[in-house]
Amino acid sequence: MPEHLDFNSDSESFHQKKQFQFRLYVAFIFTLILFAILIARMTQLQWLEHERYQGLAEGNRISIETLPPTRGKIFDRNHILLADNQPVYTLKLIREKMDNIDATMLAIQVILDNIEPQRVHEFFQKFKKRNRSKSYSLPFSLSEAQAAQFAVISHKHPGVTLSARLKRTYPYGAAAVHALGYVGRINTKELKNLDPKAYRGTDIIGKTGIERYYENILHGSPGIQQIETNVRGRVLRKLETLPATPGKDIHLTLDIKLQQFAESLMGEMRGGIVAMDPQSGEVLAFVSTPTFDPNLFVDGIDHKSYNALRDNPNRPFINRVINGRYPPGSTTKPFMALGAIENKFISPNKKIYDPGYLVYKDHRYRDWKRTGHGLVDMNKAIVESCDTYFYELSLDMGIDNIHDALAPFGFGAHTGIDIHGESKGILPSQKWKREVKGKPWFRGETIISSIGQGYNLVTPLQLARATAILANRGKVIRPHLVRSHKTEVLEQIEIKKISNWEKVIKSMENVMHSKKGTARQHALHLPFKMAGKTGTAQVFSLNAGDYDAETLHEKLHDHSLFVGFAPVDKPKIAIAVIAENAGSGSKTAAPIGVKVIEEFFKLYYSDLYYPEQEAVNTNEN
Amino acid sequence: MKINLSQNQQVYRKNKGFLESIHIDGWLLLGILLLLATSLAVVYSASGGDEAVMTRQAIRIGVALTVLFLFAQIPPNVIYIFTPWFFLLGILMLISVLLFGDVGKGAQRWLEIGPVRFQPSEAMKLILPITIAWLFAHSKFPPSFSRLILGTALIAFTGSLIVVQPDLGTSLLIGLSGLSVLFFAGLPWKVIFTAMAGVVLSAPVAWHFMHAYQKQRVLTFLTPESDPLGSGYHIIQSKIAIGSGGIDGKGYMGSTQAHLEFLPESTTDFIFSVLAEEFGLIGVIGLLLLYSLVIARGLYIASQAQDNFTRLIAASFMMTLFVYIFVNIGMVSGLLPVVGLPLPLMSYGGSSLLTLMISFGILMSIHTHKKLLSN
Numbered sequence: 001m002p003e004h005l006d007f008n009s010d011s012e013s014f015h016q017k018k019q020f021q022f023r024l025y026v027a028f029i030f031t032l033i034l035f036a037i038l039i040a041r042m043t044q045l046q047w048l049e050h051e052r053y054q055g056l057a058e059g060n061r062i063s064i065e066t067l068p069p070t071r072g073k074i075f076d077r078n079h080i081l082l083a084d085n086q087p088v089y090t091l092k093l094i095r096e097k098m099d100n101i102d103a104t105m106l107a108i109q110v111i112l113d114n115i116e117p118q119r120v121h122e123f124f125q126k127f128k129k130r131n132r133s134k135s136y137s138l139p140f141s142l143s144e145a146q147a148a149q150f151a152v153i154s155h156k157h158p159g160v161t162l163s164a165r166l167k168r169t170y171p172y173g174a175a176a177v178h179a180l181g182y183v184g185r186i187n188t189k190e191l192k193n194l195d196p197k198a199y200r201g202t203d204i205i206g207k208t209g210i211e212r213y214y215e216n217i218l219h220g221s222p223g224i225q226q227i228e229t230n231v232r233g234r235v236l237r238k239l240e241t242l243p244a245t246p247g248k249d250i251h252l253t254l255d256i257k258l259q260q261f262a263e264s265l266m267g268e269m270r271g272g273i274v275a276m277d278p279q280s281g282e283v284l285a286f287v288s289t290p291t292f293d294p295n296l297f298v299d300g301i302d303h304k305s306y307n308a309l310r311d312n313p314n315r316p317f318i319n320r321v322i323n324g325r326y327p328p329g330s331t332t333k334p335f336m337a338l339g340a341i342e343n344k345f346i347s348p349n350k351k352i353y354d355p356g357y358l359v360y361k362d363h364r365y366r367d368w369k370r371t372g373h374g375l376v377d378m379n380k381a382i383v384e385s386c387d388t389y390f391y392e393l394s395l396d397m398g399i400d401n402i403h404d405a406l407a408p409f410g411f412g413a414h415t416g417i418d419i420h421g422e423s424k425g426i427l428p429s430q431k432w433k434r435e436v437k438g439k440p441w442f443r444g445e446t447i448i449s450s451i452g453q454g455y456n457l458v459t460p461l462q463l464a465r466a467t468a469i470l471a472n473r474g475k476v477i478r479p480h481l482v483r484s485h486k487t488e489v490l491e492q493i494e495i496k497k498i499s500n501w502e503k504v505i506k507s508m509e510n511v512m513h514s515k516k517g518t519a520r521q522h523a524l525h526l527p528f529k530m531a532g533k534t535g536t537a538q539v540f541s542l543n544a545g546d547y548d549a550e551t552l553h554e555k556l557h558d559h560s561l562f563v564g565f566a567p568v569d570k571p572k573i574a575i576a577v578i579a580e581n582a583g584s585g586s587k588t589a590a591p592i593g594v595k596v597i598e599e600f601f602k603l604y605y606s607d608l609y610y611p612e613q614e615a616v617n618t619n620e621n
Numbered sequence: 622m623k624i625n626l627s628q629n630q631q632v633y634r635k636n637k638g639f640l641e642s643i644h645i646d647g648w649l650l651l652g653i654l655l656l657l658a659t660s661l662a663v664v665y666s667a668s669g670g671d672e673a674v675m676t677r678q679a680i681r682i683g684v685a686l687t688v689l690f691l692f693a694q695i696p697p698n699v700i701y702i703f704t705p706w707f708f709l710l711g712i713l714m715l716i717s718v719l720l721f722g723d724v725g726k727g728a729q730r731w732l733e734i735g736p737v738r739f740q741p742s743e744a745m746k747l748i749l750p751i752t753i754a755w756l757f758a759h760s761k762f763p764p765s766f767s768r769l770i771l772g773t774a775l776i777a778f779t780g781s782l783i784v785v786q787p788d789l790g791t792s793l794l795i796g797l798s799g800l801s802v803l804f805f806a807g808l809p810w811k812v813i814f815t816a817m818a819g820v821v822l823s824a825p826v827a828w829h830f831m832h833a834y835q836k837q838r839v840l841t842f843l844t845p846e847s848d849p850l851g852s853g854y855h856i857i858q859s860k861i862a863i864g865s866g867g868i869d870g871k872g873y874m875g876s877t878q879a880h881l882e883f884l885p886e887s888t889t890d891f892i893f894s895v896l897a898e899e900f901g902l903i904g905v906i907g908l909l910l911l912y913s914l915v916i917a918r919g920l921y922i923a924s925q926a927q928d929n930f931t932r933l934i935a936a937s938f939m940m941t942l943f944v945y946i947f948v949n950i951g952m953v954s955g956l957l958p959v960v961g962l963p964l965p966l967m968s969y970g971g972s973s974l975l976t977l978m979i980s981f982g983i984l985m986s987i988h989t990h991k992k993l994l995s996n
Contacts, residue, residue, distance in 0.1 A: 057862070
């Protein structure tokens with residue numbers, strides 16, 4: 001200790017010490033006075049008013065119970081129930097009130113014949129060590145028959161009460177699970193961030209999808225009930241009640257029939273389908289495959305099932321619609337073509353000769369068709385999906401102009417859908433590469449970007465939305481899953497010449513309906529005109545030789561893509577289909593897209609387009 | 622003053638027992654152990670005989686006692702040297718709580734570093750009084766005006782960082798612990814009485830800046846019966862628990878208020894009510910006597926300390942302990958508004974116990990690391 005801190009060596013510090021000790025006395029006396037006040041208070045409560053409080057304590061049969069709110073239900077657009085609350089039975093146990101705990105355990109083991117006796121035993125081992133006066137729920141639910149069985153013998157087992165609670169159920173199981181999401185038990189992290197008052201008496205919370213996004217609406221708020229009990233805590237009478245406010249029901253824009261139909265078309269394939277009403281942005285189908293059953297999560301999933309799902313190589317937990325990022329391939333071409341002719345980089349009638357490749361800086365960029373497409377104008381470039389045409393175009397435009405042409409369609413940006421955590425995808429530009437990769441842009445990258453390869457990545461939802469905006473002739477909409485009364489149009493893309501838009505759309509119609517269109521064979525039978533574009537996206541660039549589906553590992557196969565909308569003039573539905581590693585767009589994704597659109601018209605416009613079927617239906621009815 | 626060093630040394634050695642040689646103060650330890658034993662017993666009863674709760678608390682007590690022992694080994698001059706750095710670190714942590722803190726239950730109080738999650742304001746309960754003591758270690762009695770202003774500014778700055786979390790209760794209590802150092806350092810009585818008058822007069826202004834939940838607490842405190850379904854319920858039930866205990870109590874494990882779950886937070890903030898119900902007025906007086914013993918011993922240590930730095934720390938720690946005891950018991954008996962504050966050494970929980978034991982460790986270190994000088 002430094003010398004000057006030593007106070008014992010002179011009279012001044014002695015004086016200082018005396019002053020300090022005086023203050024210590026003052027503090028101690030102050031302490032004693034306040035403790036005396038506390039004791040006076042205790043004397044008042046425990047001695048003078050003791051009888052009054054004694055009476056209150058003995059008469060204290062009024063306890064407060066929380067009434068948890070009923071969670072709002074979720075319906076599809078046609079009022080079909082997708083998320084419901086079903087009553088289930090469980091047992092509540094209070095150790096203090098039990099006469100013979102082992103006999104009760106045995107009785108429960110006998111009744112719960114579907115549960116291994118060992119698991120009941122384990123619960124009881126823990127239960128015996130917990131708070132004697134608290135009520136604990138048996139972690140197994142009882143069937144109605146088991147509940148009835150217990151009701152008969154319940155008088156022999158005091159301290160055990162049968163209680164009913166509502167359990168979230170998803171009647172359609174795995175259908176639309178990635179949109180709907182699911183609820184599960186509140187975990188410690190969630191517990192930290194939620195209002196404990198609002199969740200008193202509730203042990204579940206929305207974990208993903210709509211269940212999570214609209215948690216505040218679905219949850220409601222708990223009520224309070226005063227209950228009068230007897231000495232042993234048995235309920236005698238219910239007094240004042242402040243009822244719980246149930247959560248609000250939600251109506252989705254999804255059509256569960258169309259959803260299930262679309263899911264069935266995907267079969268065992270991985271991928272995503274989004275169908276939406278282009279006018280309003282209402283999402284009609286939201287498919288991410290493979291799916292899983294949300295009912296498993298409500299009461300807590302067991303480790304074995306969870307691990308099986310988590311370790312499934314097909315990754316069912318991934319929400320491919322908003323988090324699957326895929327190269328858009330040739331589906332990017334109509335958007336790029338429109339940007340090019342609107343900004344006069346090329347005239348729609350200008351013809352370019354395609355020998356089957358483009359040479360740039362000693363590198364050969366090949367067309368998918370080795371022999372080339374010959375003389376190609378914009379229409380032919382879209383209809384036959386000519387790569388060379390777009391290679392040339394991209395060199396004239398440059399990556400930044402391509403970026404500016406595609407950005408208004410929502411590529412590289414959040415769509416704003418009402419589900420948490422969507423990916424942005426990537427719409428590259430010079431600035432993007434500098435900022436993210438820290439490297440300058442190479443023009444060779446512009447070339448592959450023009451056919452939706454390279455850095456470009458989109459989610460199925462972004463692709464469907466871009467298609468919807470094109471179908472709308474530039475009306476930008478926000479895709480959403482919950483029905484709202486007002487249609488939200490965010491903005492209108494500036495149209496320089498409406499005929500340019502119609503030309504691109506006409507070319508997309510030709511993809512479906514003209515002799516040389518890449519998807520013509522799938523649309524021959526349609527009673528209406530639709531527009532579309534196929535895409536085949538390389539997952540892996542092969543250095544030499546041809547793409548040989550037979551010998552290539554399945555995960556290296558091309559992704560199959562399709563975008564489309566119908567009818568061409570007044571679009572009612574826009575769609576994007578991405579099937580992972582499923583080969584060419586015209587082979588796999590296009591027929592799926594066409595079938596979903598056709599199903600939609602059968603469901604909603606059968607009188608217009610399918611009068612015969614309508615007749616059949618009415619006969620059946 | 623001339624001192625015969627060797628003679629003193631001998632006297633000192635003679636009196637030095639085993640406990641002192643490992644830097645433990647026997648009287649203080651006895652008081653603490655008696656309180657902790659009472660705590661274990663009452664927590665067990667309040668939890669309705671929950672063995673898991675009991676085991677966890679026993680482990681925490683073990684850890685906390687070890688920490689006490691470790692801190693008792695650190696000589697006060699080492700703490701003195703590091704004080705400015707501790708303060709700087711504490712302030713940085715408080716700022717980072719505001720910037721990256723975990724928002725738990727509407728307030729940013731927690732900081733997460735790797736697996737460790739803690740409240741920097743908890744550490745500040747110790748650091749601030751030590752810092753103010755450091756500031757006055759060199760000063761004369763009464764201290765200069767400029768030094769008092771500097772001390773007040775440091776207290777206000779620290780308090781304001783905690784108040785915006787927002788955590789008004791902790792901020793006030795930490796501020797109070799800093800102010801107690803100013804008091805012991807010789808803050809003129811004139812200033813003390815003027816400040817007290819100022820606080821009373823500024824109450825309406827403070828009311829204006831309070832959060833809704835804080836206003837609610839004050840209103841409920843004034844008329845608990847007005848809100849019998851909400852937070853007034855806690856106070857009513859707590860008073861019933863205490864009052865029904867009578868003079869000799871309902872006996873151990875006899876708290877109907879806790880066991881029938883009328884009493885909220887019966888193992889933590891309202892543990893005193895359980896004790897009062899089961900052991901009555903006699904138990905309450907016994908508890909307050911134990912607390913008085915600990916505080917008296919702490920103040921004695923302060924009076925025997927050899928320099929300004931250590932005596933200010935020791936005295937301030939004891940005043941802080943006293944304030945916590947008074948506020949908690951005042952709250953559960955309806956004398957003070959409901960503030961979420963544990964009862965020192967009694968409530969179930971880890972972090973406040975740890976802070977307390979560190980302060981006791983420092984106290985013992987002050988008493989047992991004295992230089993071989995005496996009058």
